[in-house]
Amino acid sequence: TDFGYERVRLDEKQGRVNEVFRSVAKRYDVMNDLMSAGLHRVWKSALISTLRPSRTRRFRHLDVAGGTGDIAFRSLQAGGPETEVTVLDINDAMLGVGRERAGRRYGERIAFVAGNAESLPLPSGVYDAYTIAFGIRNVPRIELALAEAHRVLAPGGRFLCLEFSHVDVPGLDRIYDAYSFNVIPRIGEMVAGDRDSYQYLVESIRRFPRPGAFARMIEEAGFSRVTHRPLSGGICAIHSGWKV
Numbered sequence: 001t002d003f004g005y006e007r008v009r010l011d012e013k014q015g016r017v018n019e020v021f022r023s024v025a026k027r028y029d030v031m032n033d034l035m036s037a038g039l040h041r042v043w044k045s046a047l048i049s050t051l052r053p054s055r056t057r058r059f060r061h062l063d064v065a066g067g068t069g070d071i072a073f074r075s076l077q078a079g080g081p082e083t084e085v086t087v088l089d090i091n092d093a094m095l096g097v098g099r100e101r102a103g104r105r106y107g108e109r110i111a112f113v114a115g116n117a118e119s120l121p122l123p124s125g126v127y128d129a130y131t132i133a134f135g136i137r138n139v140p141r142i143e144l145a146l147a148e149a150h151r152v153l154a155p156g157g158r159f160l161c162l163e164f165s166h167v168d169v170p171g172l173d174r175i176y177d178a179y180s181f182n183v184i185p186r187i188g189e190m191v192a193g194d195r196d197s198y199q200y201l202v203e204s205i206r207r208f209p210r211p212g213a214f215a216r217m218i219e220e221a222g223f224s225r226v227t228h229r230p231l232s233g234g235i236c237a238i239h240s241g242w243k244v
């Protein structure tokens with residue numbers, strides 16, 4: 001059936017994504033710095049300033065596709081002693097690097113959980129915040145991930161997504177295209193020995209919905225007051241929504 005074919009295609013996509021991150025896990029952090037010229041740090045800080053984890057109350061933060069823990073560590077630093085972060089990722093290799101980076105610094109305030117964004121192995125209605133940074137683009141069924149985000153958030157909880165977006169500044173768009181199609185796969189080849197994976201990542205950015213369309217998908221998942229804000233001329237965007 002068509003449905004069966006669709007399943008195979010989506011499983012293939014997830015399999016490909018898993019291969020990419022398994023092969024790159026150990027070099028992931030240095031690759032990020034190289035490819036974004038350090039800008040990913042600025043974008044991640046922008047996400048945390050928008051999130052503003054509570055410094056005084058209990059704050060339960062779920063970071064999906066959390067990889068090596070960048071968002072989690074920033075949230076724990078910005079939040080108070082009662083900020084707790086669960087890092088969920090489908091890839092053991094990425095989680096392993098995250099666990100190692102965390103060491104014992106944060107004790108019980110950080111947990112690493114293996115799981116799929118499309119069907120979170122987590123209870124409903126408990127989290128104050130759900131974040132996903134550079135992750136949703138890799139998830140085959142985005143609608144399922146958004147529905148799961150809505151399910152696990154507590155009423156009043158916030159959804160925040162940081163993702164590559166579409167550059168709309170004349171001039172910058174041409175530079176950005178040249179950079180992503182020529183330079184990124186080349187760095188991928190030189191540093192990770194893997195040109196194809198990085199080519200794939202560049203293409204997945206092109207295919208990702210435009211900001212308005214993605215905002216509508218977030219609304220369709222049940223979120224209210226959905227907004228989006230471009231970063232660095234639209235290289236990235238932060239989408240926000242609330243569960244009421």
Ligand code: SAM
Pocket residue numbers: 014017018021064065066067068069070071088089090091094115116117118132133134135138139140
């Ligand atoms: N959030 C981290 C950051 O900003 O540095 C990591 C982003 S990395 C580009 C994408 C992550 O998404 C990878 O760690 C990958 O394993 C994870 N991922 C891909 N598909 C997933 C899925 N279906 N469910 C959960 N995580 C997934």
